[in-house]
Amino acid sequence: MGYMKLFGIALAASFAVDLLYLFVFRRRKRVTSGEKAQKGHVIHKVLFFPDAQVSCPRQSQPGGCKMRRCKFTHDTTSLSQLKQYLCSAKKTLDLCVYTISCLDLARTVVDLHHKGVIVRVLTDKEQMEQTGSQVWYFRSEGIQVRHDNTPYFMHHKFAIVDNSLLINGSFNWTRQAITGNSENLLVTNSRRIVRPYIGEFQRLWDTYEPGLLKKRREESEKFLKDLKASETSNGV
Numbered sequence: 389m390g391y392m393k394l395f396g397i398a399l400a401a402s403f404a405v406d407l408l409y410l411f412v413f414r415r416r417k418r419v420t421s422g423e424k425a426q427k428g429h430v431i432h433k434v435l436f437f438p439d440a441q442v443s444c445p446r447q448s449q450p451g452g453c454k455m456r457r458c459k460f461t462h463d464t465t466s467l468s469q470l471k472q473y474l475c476s477a478k479k480t481l482d483l484c485v486y487t488i489s490c491l492d493l494a495r496t497v498v499d500l501h502h503k504g505v506i507v508r509v510l511t512d513k514e515q516m517e518q519t520g521s522q523v524w525y526f527r528s529e530g531i532q533v534r535h536d537n538t539p540y541f542m543h544h545k546f547a548i549v550d551n552s553l554l555i556n557g558s559f560n561w562t563r564q565a566i567t568g569n570s571e572n573l574l575v576t577n578s579r580r581i582v583r584p585y586i587g588e589f590q591r592l593w594d595t596y597e598p599g600l601l602k603k604r605r606e607e608s609e610k611f612l613k614d615l616k617a618s619e620t621s622n623g624v
């Protein structure tokens with residue numbers, strides 16, 4: 389009986405090890421298959437600010453800068469790389485940024501819009517009303533812009549290029565963020581990371597739909613009005 393019991397325990401242990409191996413192997417295979425599917429096109433890049441020098445705004449234009457004595461740098465900077473990633477957009481560009489006041493980056497977005505790229509912008513209501521905000525420039529060029537309507541901040545700072553490339557970090561689209569602040573951006577095309585941001589952008593885009601915001605505001609005003617009337621009638 390002792391030998392049979394030991395044999396049974398050994399057999400059960402062997403079976404458990406085989407199951408564990410199959411689970412780990414299949415899981416690794418799924419992850420590896422996902423990585424192989426992106427092999428040759430994988431982007432994992434980190435950009436740090438501030439830039440030591442200011443990039444030439446004309447350098448990203450067709451033909452580059454033609455000035456003989458340009459006061460801006462033509463070397464690679466974090467800003468020039470950011471613009472390069474933005475300009476890789478072929479179909480869509482979704483921006484979800486708290487503050488947008490940098491004219492150079494705004495012009496890059498408008499140029500993409502004129503080339504037929506569908507651009508959508510989400511931003512914070514209070515920030516879009518600040519001096520220097522480029523939101524009105526976007527709207528004047530026909531770019532769709534939506535904003536929150538709450539006492540809280542729409543504090544995200546990310547961009548999605550063609551639903552396949554994420555640019556995310558602490559970086560607001562301001563000149564100070566480029567040349568003064570310590571900021572960071574992570575650029576990746578990992579589908580497992582990009583996909584949740586696509587969902588978050590669409591969720592906020594639907595939430596900030598102008599008609600819906602108006603309806604919620606009217607409901608809130610009606611509630612406050614009814615509450616005040618109720619308090620008055622009750623002698624409160």
